[in-house]
Amino acid sequence: MGSQVDRVADIWGERTPYERDSSWPARVDEFLVDGVSEAEVQRWVRGACLLCSNGCGIEVAVRDGTIVGVRGRAEDRINHGRLGPKGLYGWQGQQRDRLTAPLIREQGRLVETDWDTAIGRVVERSRALLDSERPLSHGFFTSGQLMIEEFYTLAAIGKGGIGTPHMDGNTRWCTATAAAAFGESFGCDGQPGSYTDIDHCDAIFLFGHNVAETQSVLWARILDRLDGPNPPRLVCVDPRRTKVAERAEVHLPILNGTNLALMNALVHEIIAAGDVDRGYVDAHTIGYDRLVEVVADATPEWAGQICGVDPAEIRHAAEIFGTSERVVSTCSMGFYQSHQATAAACAVNNLHLLRGMLGRPGAGILQMNGQPSAQNNRETGCGPALPGFRNWANLEHVQELARLWNVAVDKIPHRAPPTHGMELFQLAETGSIGFLWISGTNPAVSMPDLNRVRRILSGDQCFVVVSDAYATETTELADVVLPSALWAEKTGTFTNVDRTVHLQEKAVNPPGQARGDLEIFLDYARRMGLTDRDGRPLPAWETSEQAFRAWQAATADRPCDYTGLSYAQLHQVGGVQWPCNPTHPSGTERLYVTPSSRPTRRCARPSDTTCPPGRRPTRTPATPCIPRDAPCSRQSPSNRPTSCPTSTTRSD
Numbered sequence: 001m002g003s004q005v006d007r008v009a010d011i012w013g014e015r016t017p018y019e020r021d022s023s024w025p026a027r028v029d030e031f032l033v034d035g036v037s038e039a040e041v042q043r044w045v046r047g048a049c050l051l052c053s054n055g056c057g058i059e060v061a062v063r064d065g066t067i068v069g070v071r072g073r074a075e076d077r078i079n080h081g082r083l084g085p086k087g088l089y090g091w092q093g094q095q096r097d098r099l100t101a102p103l104i105r106e107q108g109r110l111v112e113t114d115w116d117t118a119i120g121r122v123v124e125r126s127r128a129l130l131d132s133e134r135p136l137s138h139g140f141f142t143s144g145q146l147m148i149e150e151f152y153t154l155a156a157i158g159k160g161g162i163g164t165p166h167m168d169g170n171t172r173w174c175t176a177t178a179a180a181a182f183g184e185s186f187g188c189d190g191q192p193g194s195y196t197d198i199d200h201c202d203a204i205f206l207f208g209h210n211v212a213e214t215q216s217v218l219w220a221r222i223l224d225r226l227d228g229p230n231p232p233r234l235v236c237v238d239p240r241r242t243k244v245a246e247r248a249e250v251h252l253p254i255l256n257g258t259n260l261a262l263m264n265a266l267v268h269e270i271i272a273a274g275d276v277d278r279g280y281v282d283a284h285t286i287g288y289d290r291l292v293e294v295v296a297d298a299t300p301e302w303a304g305q306i307c308g309v310d311p312a313e314i315r316h317a318a319e320i321f322g323t324s325e326r327v328v329s330t331c332s333m334g335f336y337q338s339h340q341a342t343a344a345a346c347a348v349n350n351l352h353l354l355r356g357m358l359g360r361p362g363a364g365i366l367q368m369n370g371q372p373s374a375q376n377n378r379e380t381g382c383g384p385a386l387p388g389f390r391n392w393a394n395l396e397h398v399q400e401l402a403r404l405w406n407v408a409v410d411k412i413p414h415r416a417p418p419t420h421g422m423e424l425f426q427l428a429e430t431g432s433i434g435f436l437w438i439s440g441t442n443p444a445v446s447m448p449d450l451n452r453v454r455r456i457l458s459g460d461q462c463f464v465v466v467s468d469a470y471a472t473e474t475t476e477l478a479d480v481v482l483p484s485a486l487w488a489e490k491t492g493t494f495t496n497v498d499r500t501v502h503l504q505e506k507a508v509n510p511p512g513q514a515r516g517d518l519e520i521f522l523d524y525a526r527r528m529g530l531t532d533r534d535g536r537p538l539p540a541w542e543t544s545e546q547a548f549r550a551w552q553a554a555t556a557d558r559p560c561d562y563t564g565l566s567y568a569q570l571h572q573v574g575g576v577q578w579p580c581n582p583t584h585p586s587g588t589e590r591l592y593v594t595p596s597s598r599p600t601r602r603c604a605r606p607s608d609t610t611c612p613p614g615r616r617p618t619r620t621p622a623t624p625c626i627p628r629d630a631p632c633s634r635q636s637p638s639n640r641p642t643s644c645p646t647s648t649t650r651s652d
């Protein structure tokens with residue numbers, strides 16, 4: 001049973017402090033609309049909040065076919081029952097001002113119609129273009145708002161049924177940096193860390209991430225660690241004096257656009273101080289020597305001038321990173337939507353690689369997303385990647401997909417790089433893309449150069465279909481508008497930032513004629529007559545659970561392996577982390593776990609002595625410089641890590 005709370009007046013709620021390596025206490029937040037008591041709730045329907053990348057486990061209260069409240073799921077691994085203001089109250093907005101009927105443009109005006117007429121017009125234009133202009137005439141632009149089943153169905157339609165490379169989403173101007181940085185650093189998208197790393201860490205670095213406002217439940221978890229025994233040290237990189245900055249041991253209010261200079265200085269300091277875990281670096285990374293060269297001159301003084309912060313504070317932050325045993329780093333919009341975004345996000349990954357801070361409790365990276373389902377856009381192939389993080393340039397990956405969908409290899413676009421979002425609209429501007437379907441996003445507001453975008457969407461050169469739950473600036477310009485169901489009006493899954501998959505079960509019917517996007521996409525595919533090589537319908541599924549099983553098959557032996565999951569399991573336990581397969585039936589807490597994933601050495605901080613190449617400074621005047629990879633020593637017994645045998649220490 002939960003308690004009624006006011007999460008607007010008291011955003012993070014009362015503290016439930018806990019100590020390192022213990023479990024975050026549960027605290028169930030609940031909100032029921034005025035006049036409704038718990039006894040009057042007829043059903044509690046399980047699911048998760050998708051209003052930020054935390055993805056908190058939730059139960060939806062239903063009475064007389066209407067949502068009347070929500071409460072957190074105490075047993076869910078993400079929130080232990082807590083909900084923030086958006087999760088508690090945001091759902092009320094979805095009950096107002098909805099699109100309830102399809103719209104078609106007649107003599108310049110959008111008028112209401114029925115589904116057959118609306119989807120018939122979509123299919124008529126799509127089929128004509130496909131027959132005359134071929135697949136490159138089609139483009140699909142999505143969002144972080146759909147569910148896995150819907151995304152994967154659209155990917156199968158776009159890349160397997162039609163065969164167009166013109167697919168991207170608004171994630172392109174949001175958190176695409178996270179995917180790009182993981183690709184650069186680890187060769188594949190996918191978050192290494194886990195939210196439980198907050199429970200085990202002894203330092204937290206928040207890079208351009210105002211977690212207090214954007215992910216209030218995660219901040220509540222951090223606050224509870226900060227107010228408990230052995231609190232983690234907190235470092236905040238943000239130009240503003242945020243709530244996070246107020247609690248930080250080090251706040252680096254760097255100038256906008258100077259993230260990379262700061263990151264290079266932090267990397268420089270970790271190397272110069274001899275805090276690199278050479279065993280880890282040698283075993284698991286490439287390019288270390290080149291990195292040393294790149295940051296050789298990136299001193300705190302150099303970065304301090306560029307960033308507008310005190311070099312001593314940069315050193316202070318580096319000291320925390322370099323001497324902590326377990327560091328969690330998070331990265332968000334302050335890095336992603338700034339100069340040199342991918343390079344700066346990669347530098348965060350580099351800090352962890354240099355310190356061997358991966359694959360063990362308390363040591364992890366969380367490159368944040370906007371919503372849980374932004375991750376699914378990337379996984380399922382509605383963006384540039386092929387489904388299951390497959391690479392369009394890898395013929396084996398393309399062949400695997402062709403077998404899954406039973407289509408010819410050449411049907412799947414892979415001869416050239418996929419089209420990114422900006423190109424997609426450029427092609428629509430010229431009419432090269434003559435059919436553009438936009439799902440759950442509002443590019444007429446969110447894209448750069450809005451006058452041009454609005455001109456593109458309203459012109460005759462491109463037929464624009466928009467499926468959305470609300471009337472927006474983009475639906476106003478469409479040729480056909482299809483009303484979509486929202487969260488809790490349909491069943492489906494989505495995956496948050498620490499790879500936790502949740503099942504949202506249908507609680508209520510959508511308003512009027514609105515339909516779930518899965519139903520909309522399948523209706524389009526059937527009317528288009530999309531088939532596989534044997535003439536069977538493509539996609540070959542009908543229900544959301546069938547779509548999920550098809551998605552599971554697409555992920556077998558891929559990094560994002562969902563094959564061990566089921567709707568029944570997700571209903572029962574709440575969130576489960578991928579990869580989940582017969583080897584890891586309960587999911588996988590962390591990626592990149594290696595035999596050498598152990599606490600790194602904590603060396604005493606050295607002096608500021610400048611040493612020749614290949615050597616690092618020490619605090620001992622008699623031997624001011626020693627080989628860079630010499631083991632650390634002169635540690636107090638309490639400071640000596642268990643993994644650093646006494647015989648390997650030496651006096652410096």
Ligand code: SF4
Nearest residue numbers: 049052055056084087
């Ligand atoms: S922290 Fe995020 S997922 Fe959790 S309730 Fe708030 S908005 Fe929803």
